[in-house]
Amino acid sequence: MSLRVRLILILGGAFVLIWALAAAWMFRDLRGQMMFSLDQRLVASARMVAGLVQQLPQPLRAQDGERISADQASIPDGMACKVSSLRGEILATSHQGVEAALGEEGGGFHDQVIEGEHWRSFTLSHGDVRITTADRQQEREALNQSVLLAASVPVLVALLGSLCVLWLGVGQGLAPLNRIRDALTRRSPDALEPLLVRPLPAELRPLVDTQNQLFLRIGQAIERERRLTDDAAHELRSPLTAVKTHLQVARMTDGPAREAALANAEDGADRLHRTLDQLLLLARVEGRLAFEENGGCAVADVARLAINDTSGGDARRIEADVADGTGQAPLGVPLTLAVAALRNLLDNALRHGGKEHPVRLEVCREGQHALFRVRDCGPGINEGELAHLTERFWRSSHSQGCGLGLAIVQAIVQRCQGQLEFCPMPDGLQVDLRLPLEGQASA
């Protein structure tokens, strides 16, 4: 049920009920007043006739066939009047035929049925005459009906008018909601542009504003996901293209050219493999998937395994230095994640640190964290690049990496409540990776 119909049913129902009760009350009172007034009229008429009779020159005598006509007695239309002596002789009457039955011995009001008609009569004894005035109940009712009808027309008109005003007012009041509804129905299901509905009442503005902010955020999220998918596709397609191209070259050529092409294809396959591994690792880290181990691995083991796993260059360039008493400290991070994070940092250092320069790895304990400090002597990075370092698929212009390494480190650090800090140096880059020791964090 629409809001408008609901409001109108509730308000309109209440309106009609209240008006009906008021009208019933009014009609009841009106009818009482009406009957009272008509009775008063009988009384007044009887008194008037009595006054007239007294002023007549000689007292009325019963005369056969000669009576005062209704005109003489000035009796109003529709009202019957009978003047009779106390003994019961009829001296004057307005209506032939009913006079004999009209009236009672005693004075006051009486309801009678005469020849099938209902009458109400009033009898007044005055001097030696008895005066009875009467009118038909039917006429009284007709009079009553016409008064009630006259009173009910304005009431009905007012009620209908109120209902119309109610209908229009509710419609007007709900117009902003309708505008929002129309704006929403006009949109295509995947539209993300903000709703432009103006003007809006203060109650609805926060609703539409929140909605628009939501649209904006969803739009940004979708755009970000689309870019990521694009980037992932790009990163996977590039090595795949290299593999495919070189395999085709191998088929077209022979001798050393063929050998070179096959070697290149293998190189491409390795890159594809690395990119896939990194992507899957990132998905697992960000997806909060559980890793088999729960931590407890020694800091020195992490350093040793990470150095073993490096693929960015000659691992013999790494000069590792584990501070005394730190080596056996257990890390509160799954071994796989700790090794992957450190390995990615070392890979980057080997790749960008210049072929001749060593890469230094210092490991020490710092409060509740193990600090892995990786220092290279390469060209370093500038301020502008610093902000992009941990973005997925971002890489410096000359890099041949897949642009995921530092994003993975960042994701691991976030997951394990560690810290990652880049400190540009005049002659290279220093990266501090802090991972919590066991008992300090849960991964």
Added chain:
Amino acid sequence: MHVLLCEDHDLIASGIVAGLAAQGAVVDRVGTASAAEALLKAAHFDVMVLDLGLPDVDGLKLLKRLRQQGYALPVLVLTARDAVTDRVAGLEAGADDYLVKPFDLRELSARLHTLLRRMAGRTVNRIEHGALCHDPSSRETWLNGEVVELSRREQALLQALLQHKGRVLSAEQLKDSVYGFGDEVESNALNVHIHYLRRKLGNGIVETVRGLGYRLGPAATCEQVQP
């Protein structure tokens, strides 16, 4: 066919260079937009293969800039992005064709030949010139219906002449069509190739325009030739 390949990914670039060379094209490869612009100024290229993900300038920007500078050479865009909007953006920026990675080297070569053919206003791949017939894709040449064996350089030379029927090509332009930018070229190498071409296809195939260069000889002369 002298191709300028603009691709920053070393492995892919080496594959395309080797693959196109194996199919008879002369390929020069650059890895950045600035190098591409420099090379375009220095030598004549028939067609350009452009990767959109260049490290210095976005490929589409480079393409727009080249078109603004008046370079009309056909450009085939390579990209790993396959969204329709990306493709439309590429074509609107002035690309003549579009290929999504990973692609087939034979398809790349065929598309490049098609671009050249369209540039020359031909509707079929095969070029006929009197009694001479040449297919750039299969790199076969016939004279009076007989197959003629041509070396790679001679093929390239013949193709350049046929591609620019009736126009005079300078010695530099012809050299650009036959040799890559980095190739060591002896000073009389071009004359040697022209000499062999005349011996195999008849003297009239190449006309020397004194002081200007060379052009394709009139078609009629070929019919009289019996090599």
